[in-house]
Amino acid sequence: SQQGEEDPQALSIQEGENATMNCSYKTSINNLQWYRQNSGRGLVHLILIRSNEREKHSGRLRVTLDTSKKSSSLLITASRAADTASYFCATETVSGNTPLVFGKGTRLSVIA
Amino acid sequence: GAVVSQHPSWVICKSGTSVKIECRSLDFQATTMFWYRQFPKQSLMLMATSNEGSKATYEQGVEKDKFLINHASLTLSTLTVTSAHPEDSSFYICSARPSGLAGPTSTDTQYFGPGTRLTVL
Numbered sequence: 001s002q003q004g005e006e007d008p009q010a011l012s013i014q015e016g017e018n019a020t021m022n023c024s025y026k027t028s029i030n031n032l033q034w035y036r037q038n039s040g041r042g043l044v045h046l047i048l049i050r051s052n053e054r055e056k057h058s059g060r061l062r063v064t065l066d067t068s069k070k071s072s073s074l075l076i077t078a079s080r081a082a083d084t085a086s087y088f089c090a091t092e093t094v095s096g097n098t099p100l101v102f103g104k105g106t107r108l109s110v111i112a
Numbered sequence: 113g114a115v116v117s118q119h120p121s122w123v124i125c126k127s128g129t130s131v132k133i134e135c136r137s138l139d140f141q142a143t144t145m146f147w148y149r150q151f152p153k154q155s156l157m158l159m160a161t162s163n164e165g166s167k168a169t170y171e172q173g174v175e176k177d178k179f180l181i182n183h184a185s186l187t188l189s190t191l192t193v194t195s196a197h198p199e200d201s202s203f204y205i206c207s208a209r210p211s212g213l214a215g216p217t218s219t220d221t222q223y224f225g226p227g228t229r230l231t232v233l
Contacts, residue, residue, distance in 0.1 A: 035224075040203070099161060107153075
């Protein structure tokens with residue numbers, strides 16, 4: 001079953017603009033992770049934010065987590081054409097050897 | 113960083129044949145590995161949890177007799193799609209988390225293989 005819902009499903013922006021993607025989930029989590037997937041390729045881990053954290057940065061990426069609203073957002077600043085990909089949030093509900101539950105993803109297109 | 117490999121990266125087979133996909137953790141041991149399936153333009157759906165030395169745990173709706181999983185060592189899990197049909201065509205991805213016995217110490221992160229694209233004609 002899928003835990004998360006991403007919003008929007010698809011996003012098209014101009015190079016240099018910021019891209020914001022949102023993720024909502026249903027149950028309590030241990031951590032939430034964001035992944036990127038280029039068409040037909042494997043997953044690239046972007047960032048992990050734990051349930052006791054509210055914000056995290058990594059380069060041009062900024063992730064926020066609001067556990068009261070069961071939601072997270074991924075902001076990509078100063079987007080580049082190379083950022084074109086699908087972005088998925090994934091949640092881990094319990095610490096330990098449990099699988100990740102993925103959201104439906106957002107397809108981002110950055111137009112040069 | 114930790115690396116998970118999958119073999120083959122792509123495979124085309126005839127309907128009715130069986131296909132084996134390997135998932136290896138190259139520089140760490142993994143007691144548990146996970147198998148996901150991804151249809152075009154969709155998200156990853158968990159198929160099963162592979163446990164070293166014991167039977168796999170399958171998600172609801174996944175046929176265990178069709179998708180055979182063997183986790184014979186701490187670095188290798190295999191998924192065999194038996195009697196494959198065109199509807200089994202998909203992207204299969206495995207993931208593994210270090211079990212702490214060796215390799216990376218970050219146990220929050222799962223490492224994903226590059227995926228195997230299966231096309232059944």
